[in-house]
Amino acid sequence: MITNILIRLLHRLPIGWLQLNHNRTRLIAAVGGVTFANILIFMQLGFMGALFSTSVFTHKNLSTDLVLLPSNFLSLREATSFPRRRIYQAESHPAVVSADPIYIGQVFWTDPVGGDTAQFRVLGVPPDSPDPIFLNKTIQAELPKLKQPDKAILDIKTRQLNPDITKAILEKGSYDLELNNLQFHFVGTFTQGGSFGDDGSIIVSTDAFMRLFRNRQPGTPTLALIHLAPGSDAHKVAREINALLPEGDTIAMTKQQFIDAEQNYQAQQTPIGFVFGFGVVMAFVVGLVIVYQVLTTDVQDHLAEYATFKAIGYSQGFFRGIVFEEALSLAILGFVPGLVVSIFLYAFASRATGLPIEMQFGRPAFVFSLTLIMCVLSGLIATNRLAHADPADLF
Numbered sequence: 100m101i102t103n104i105l106i107r108l109l110h111r112l113p114i115g116w117l118q119l120n121h122n123r124t125r126l127i128a129a130v131g132g133v134t135f136a137n138i139l140i141f142m143q144l145g146f147m148g149a150l151f152s153t154s155v156f157t158h159k160n161l162s163t164d165l166v167l168l169p170s171n172f173l174s175l176r177e178a179t180s181f182p183r184r185r186i187y188q189a190e191s192h193p194a195v196v197s198a199d200p201i202y203i204g205q206v207f208w209t210d211p212v213g214g215d216t217a218q219f220r221v222l223g224v225p226p227d228s229p230d231p232i233f234l235n236k237t238i239q240a241e242l243p244k245l246k247q248p249d250k251a252i253l254d255i256k257t258r259q260l261n262p263d264i265t266k267a268i269l270e271k272g273s274y275d276l277e278l279n280n281l282q283f284h285f286v287g288t289f290t291q292g293g294s295f296g297d298d299g300s301i302i303v304s305t306d307a308f309m310r311l312f313r314n315r316q317p318g319t320p321t322l323a324l325i326h327l328a329p330g331s332d333a334h335k336v337a338r339e340i341n342a343l344l345p346e347g348d349t350i351a352m353t354k355q356q357f358i359d360a361e362q363n364y365q366a367q368q369t370p371i372g373f374v375f376g377f378g379v380v381m382a383f384v385v386g387l388v389i390v391y392q393v394l395t396t397d398v399q400d401h402l403a404e405y406a407t408f409k410a411i412g413y414s415q416g417f418f419r420g421i422v423f424e425e426a427l428s429l430a431i432l433g434f435v436p437g438l439v440v441s442i443f444l445y446a447f448a449s450r451a452t453g454l455p456i457e458m459q460f461g462r463p464a465f466v467f468s469l470t471l472i473m474c475v476l477s478g479l480i481a482t483n484r485l486a487h488a489d490p491a492d493l494f
Contacts, residue, residue, distance in 0.1 A: 116424060116425070116428050118397055118401060118421070118425065119397070119425050119428055119429070122397075122400075125393055125396065125397065126432075128393060129389070129390060129393040129394075129429050129433075130429060130432045130433045130436075131433075132385075132386060132389030132390060132393070132433070133386055133389070133390060133429050133430065133432070133433025133434070133437070133470060133473075133474065134433045134434075134436045134437040134440070135385070135386070135389075135437075136382050136383065136385050136386025136389065136433070136437075136470070136473065137386070137433055137434055137437025137438065137441070137466060137470055138437050138440055138441055138444070139378070139381075139382030139385065139386075140379055140382045140383065140386075140466050140469060140470075141437065141438070141441035141444075141445075141458075141462070141466055142441065142444060142448075143375050143376075143378035143379045143382060144375075144379060144462060144465075144466070145441070145444075145445050145448070145456045145457075145458075146375050146448075146454075146456065147372070147375035147376065147379075148456070148457070148459055148462075149295075149452075149454040149455055149456045150294075150295055150365055150371060150372060150375065151362050151365060151366070152455055153292065153293065153294035153295060153454060153455065154174075154175075154294055154295070154296075154361055154362060154365045155358045155361050155362060156291050156292065156294060156300075157175060157203075157220065157222070157291075157300070158175065158354070158357055158358045158361055159234075159358065160233050160234055160235050160238070160291070161201075161232070161233065161234070161324055161354070162230070162231040162232060162233055162234045162239075162324070163324035163325060163326060163354055164325060164326055164327040164331070164333050164336075164353070164354065165324075165325035165327065165333055165336065165337055165340070165351050165352065165353060165354070166322055166323070166324065166325065166351070166352055166353075166354060166357045167181070167185060167186060167189055167198065167322060167323035167324075167325055167340075167349060167350075167351050168181070168322050168349065168350055168351075168352065168357070169181045169348065169349060169350075170347055170348055170349055170350045172350070172360065173360070173364045173368065174361055174364045174365070174369075175203060175321075175322075175361060176205075176220075176296045176297070178203065178321050178322070179321075180315075180319035180320060180321055181319070181320065181348055181349040182318065182319070182348070182349070183200060183317070183318040183319065183320055184318075185323075185344055185346075185348070185349040186198045186200060186320070186323045188340075188343050188344060189323070189325060189340050189343065189344070189351065191343065192336060192339060192340055192343065193328075194327050194328050194331040194336045195325055195326070195327060195328075195336070195340075196230070196326045196327060196328055197228070197229065197230050197325075197326045198323050198324065198325045198326070199224070199225050199228045199230065199232060199323060199324045199326075200225070200305070200320035200322075200323050201222060201223065201224055201232075201320060201321055201322050201323065201324060202222070202223035202224075202305060202308045202309075202312075202315060202320055202321050203220065203221065203222055203223070203321040203322070204220075204221045204223075204308070204311070204312045204315065204321075205218055205219065205220060205221065205297065206218070206219050206221050206278055206279060206301070206311065206312075207219075208276065208277075208278055210261050212261060212263075213259075213261055215259045215261075217257055217258065217259065217260065217298040217299060218296075218297050218298050219254075219257070219278075219297060219298065219299055219300060219301045220296075220297040220299075220300045220301070221300070221301045221302075221303060221308065221311065221312075222300065222301070222302045222303070222308075223303055223304065223305045223307065223308025223309070224242065224245075224302060224303075224304065224305065225304070225305055226242040226243060226244075226245040226246050226304045227243075227246065230324075230326045232324065235289060235291075237289050237290070238252070238289045238302065241286075241287035241288075241289065241302075242302075244286045244287050245302070245303060245304040245307065246304065247304075248304060248306040248307045248310055249281075249282065249283055249284055249307065249310075250283070250284050250285075250286050250303070250304070250307065251276075251283045251284070251285050251286070251301050251302065251303045251307065252285065252286065252287035252288060252289060252301070252302045252303075253265075253268065253274075253285045253287075253288050253289075253299070253301055254288070254289055254290070254291045254292070254293075254299040254300040254301065255268075255288045255289070255290055256290050256291060256292040256293070256299065256453065257292075257293060257298050257299025257300075258293045258298040258299065258452075258453040259298070259453075260298075260299065264276075264285075265288065268285055268286070268287070268288050269288065272286060273285065273286050278301075278311060279311055279312075281310060281311060283303075283307070289302070292453060292454075292455065293453055293454070294454075295371060295454075298453075305317065325340075325351065333353045333354075334353060336351075337351045337352055337353055337356075383469060383473055386470070386473045386474075387473050387476060387477050388477075390426075390429060390473060390474050390477035390478070391477040391480055391481055393429075394422065394425060394426075394477055394478050394481040394482075395481040397425070397481075398481050398482055405418060415482075418482050419478075419479065419482065422475070422478030422479060422481065422482050423475055423478065425474075425478055426471065426474035426475040426477070426478045427471065427474070427475075429474045430467065430470045430471045430473075430474045433470065434466070434467050434470050437466075437470075438463055438466075441458070442458055445457060445458055
């Protein structure tokens with residue numbers, strides 16, 4: 100069936116496919132190698148995608164036009180603070196409608212029932228701000244409950260969170276947890292999920308944040324959300340605000356620049372970003388070696404046939420066409436099962452880790468392109484010895 104399809108497509112005898120199909124054991128080994136390489140690449144890209152998406156969960160959920168940050172900002176997880184008077188300086192710009200300070204910290208909590216330890220990202224926000232703090236309407240609707248300094252809302256997608264806690268909040272409207280030796284009443288929930296650095300998130304008021312982190316001061320926010328008048332050019336206003344802040348300890352950037360800065364840091368300056376990127380390269384090399392070994396053996400087994408073709412005048416391009424045909428066959432036969440297996444592995448890994456490991460749009464096309472390049476490159480290397488060989492030497 101495949102042979103007939105290739106004959107119609109190529110309008111000639113599919114020599115490359117027939118050579119591959121002649122030795123079924125070798126064909127299965129080659130397809131298995133390509134499939135394995137595809138699965139490795141898919142999984143590395145899946146984890147890398149989860150790293151990038153989870154690292155900006157908080158960033159994307161903030162309702163703002165500009166973000167005011169410490170000038171040495173690299174990542175929200177490692178962000179320092181800046182003087183609150185910089186917010187007042189930014190508010191002096193005529194396009195700024197309001198600015199809200201946000202405080203961020205990390206706290207560990209151990210479940211007294213199961214013994215599991217979770218690390219929470221804690222956000223301290225002004226619950227009575229006239230402008231929305233979050234794009235998530237569920238979270239925004241819960242903020243008025245935080246006006247008392249012992250109230251909090253909890254991310255119910257926190258990794259390994261005791262389901263009884265979620266059930267109690269949803270059914271009874273409250274659940275008490277102890278954080279840093281302080282009793283907090285959790286009176287609401289939201290859905291976000293953990294990241295590679297934090298298991299989940301907690302949102303409290305600014306006053307509650309100061310109770311929870313006694314070493315922090317109200318005058319040292321982590322960032323500020325700046326809301327602009329309708330029609331304002333965010334990039335232009337950011338440049339003008341930065342000109343108002345000559346001290347150099349604070350910088351204003353657009354929300355997209357804020358997101359890009361975080362993702363660039365994760366990709367280029369963290370070990371885990373390097374590991375996943377390097378894993379993709381190594382998976383490509385593994386597939387390249389496997390396919391090269393198979394095609395080299397195939398070329399060696401058919402040297403007499405290649406010599407005959409060369410002796411009667413066929414060019415190197417003809418041999419490369421055969422190799423491309425073999426490479427395309429291997430790429431397709433190895434990619435399809437690799438994609439199917441990876442989809443199931445994504446679902447399994449997502450359930451096991453609580454990370455959003457998903458088959459993003461465009462990723463299959465990217466991986467297939469890598470697979471095709473891998474197979475073609477292997478074939479070209481395998482047939483390189485034929486380029487300058489004398490037909491008489493090949494017999």
